[in-house]
Amino acid sequence: MTTANTARFNAEALSWDSNPSVQLATRLAHAAYLSRLPSPSALSTYDVLDLGCGTGLLSLALAPSVRSVTAVDAAEGMIAALAAKLSSSELSTTVRNVRPVHALLQDPSDPRLAIDPVTGSSDPKPRRFHLVVSHLVLHHIPDLPALFRTMYGCLAPGGRVMVTDFENFGPEARRFHPEAKMDGVERHGIKRDEIKRVLEEAGFVDVKVETAFEMEKAVETEPGSGVMGPVMVFPFLICEGTRGG
Ligand SMILES: C[S@@+](CC[C@H](N)C(=O)[O-])C[C@H]1O[C@@H](n2cnc3c(N)ncnc32)[C@H](O)[C@@H]1O
Numbered sequence: 001m002t003t004a005n006t007a008r009f010n011a012e013a014l015s016w017d018s019n020p021s022v023q024l025a026t027r028l029a030h031a032a033y034l035s036r037l038p039s040p041s042a043l044s045t046y047d048v049l050d051l052g053c054g055t056g057l058l059s060l061a062l063a064p065s066v067r068s069v070t071a072v073d074a075a076e077g078m079i080a081a082l083a084a085k086l087s088s089s090e091l092s093t094t095v096r097n098v099r100p101v102h103a104l105l106q107d108p109s110d111p112r113l114a115i116d117p118v119t120g121s122s123d124p125k126p127r128r129f130h131l132v133v134s135h136l137v138l139h140h141i142p143d144l145p146a147l148f149r150t151m152y153g154c155l156a157p158g159g160r161v162m163v164t165d166f167e168n169f170g171p172e173a174r175r176f177h178p179e180a181k182m183d184g185v186e187r188h189g190i191k192r193d194e195i196k197r198v199l200e201e202a203g204f205v206d207v208k209v210e211t212a213f214e215m216e217k218a219v220e221t222e223p224g225s226g227v228m229g230p231v232m233v234f235p236f237l238i239c240e241g242t243r244g245g
Contacts, residue, residue: 005140005184006075006104009054013077016055021217022136025236026057029135029164032212032238033062036162037131040065046130049113049154051105051147052137056082059098060091062133068097068117070129074104106146108153128156138165138190148202155243161204164212165190167235176217176234179224195239204241212238 016022037043046066050059053071055078063069073079079102085091086098099117103110114122132151141147151161166176168189177185192209199207214235221229 008184009073009075010077013055013075013081016078016081017057021215023057025136025215026061028213028215028236029238030058030061032164032236033133033162034065036238036240037065047116047127048131048133049129051132051134051151051154052140053082053100054078054136056085056098056100058133058135060085060095063095063098066097066131068099070099070101070113070117070127072101072103072105072113074102076102105154106150108150113154128159129154130156130159132159132161132163134161134163136165138163138195139187140184142186144195144198145201148198148204152202152204152243157243157245159243161199161239161241161243163239164236166215167192167211167237169235172232173234175219175223175232178220178226178228180226189234190237190239192237195237199239199241202241203243205244207239207241209237209239212236 043065044067048062048066048069050069050071053059053073056071059069059071071082079100082100086095086100097118099115101112103112109126113127132154138144155161166189168187168191173188176188196207196209214233216231216233218228219230219232221227
């Protein structure tokens with residue numbers, strides 16, 4: 001993550017949830033995760049790390065199904081938006097297992113992950129998670145191998161990573177973002193073979209990369225026109241791996 005990226009996400013935090021594509025992509029990703037995760041009783045014991053949680057759309061969707069969600073984001077504005085939702089009259093009495101953390105996560109033993117969202121206590125040992133999720137983050141990351149090594153280190157033995165982002169299916173994938181919003185976009189989606197190799201090189205086993213869903217999204221009439229018009233279909237990949245026991 002670059003400083004430009006963080007500045008961009010701070011600026012976008014307040015309007016993030018009003019983007020219908022963001023909401024739709026989260027709903028589809030949430031369904032894709034749930035369909036690949038274990039039964040509700042097993043899932044209810046999971047401690048989850050949402051890396052690059054933004055305003056917490058996915059964290060809040062997963063929260064009722066799991067034991068806890070540690071929701072991490074490098075942009076203070078995003079974390080402030082999630083914290084505001086959690087202290088709102090709507091959520092403050094119903095959601096008690098999500099903890100927002102402002103951090104550019106690079107170290108699995110980062111002490112800011114130490115507090116258990118449910119008990120509020122921290123263990124001297126670094127916390128390890130059953131599941132790391134991350135949605136719409138990879139295309140902003142300059143160094144993917146480093147990110148997946150961090151995710152690997154955050155997992156308990158046998159823990160799983162599940163990551164979703166749009167696929168780089170060719171030059172047209174660039175149209176996912178309007179030209180004026182290319183700041184901090186490191187790649188125009190993720191490539192199946194490349195991401196599979198990155199997970200394997202980070203140490204993950206049982207690596208699988210497949211199409212999770214397809215999403216319609218309005219794009220610019222002409223790149224750079226600033227006028228949204230035609231609708232394109234963007235495939236999203238889900239990338240899964242397990243930290244060996
Ligand atoms: C496109 S936003 C997606 C937010 C959210 N997952 C969603 O789908 O609504 C990407 C987010 O990843 C965060 N991010 C990227 N790398 C990060 C890192 N290493 N640690 C924490 N946050 C990170 C950015 O600050 C940004 O808010």
